Amino acid sequence: MVFPDKHIGFSESLLGLGSLVLDSLSTPKSIDSLWQELKRAQQQDHLFVTHNFENLVLAVDVLFAIGLLTMNTSGLLQKESSSKIEKMIVTQ
Numbered sequence: 001m002v003f004p005d006k007h008i009g010f011s012e013s014l015l016g017l018g019s020l021v022l023d024s025l026s027t028p029k030s031i032d033s034l035w036q037e038l039k040r041a042q043q044q045d046h047l048f049v050t051h052n053f054e055n056l057v058l059a060v061d062v063l064f065a066i067g068l069l070t071m072n073t074s075g076l077l078q079k080e081s082s083s084k085i086e087k088m089i090v091t092q
Helices: 014-024 031-043 053-065 082-091
Strands: 069-071 077-079
Touching: 014 031, 014 053, 031 053, 053 069
Parallel strands: none
Antiparallel strands: 069 077
8 A cells, every 4th residue: 555556556655655745844734734624625525545544654654754744842743854855865
């Protein structure tokens, strides 16, 4: 379910959901705020598939694991800065 494959479309995968999470984080947000936005998008039929809260948490975990998300001092989720991401890519 993490990666799309022959039987799992990108929109059903955690990476696909993670891309939605990153798009929603123009400003730092709590996991509850992200969940409310996801539910609203699902109710308005803006998404191809329905995800549950567990999938959201797993997608956030994947984004943390690959270094695209951090938590600020207020406990809100935020995108990692572009310069840090570029530095991670160059050093690997």
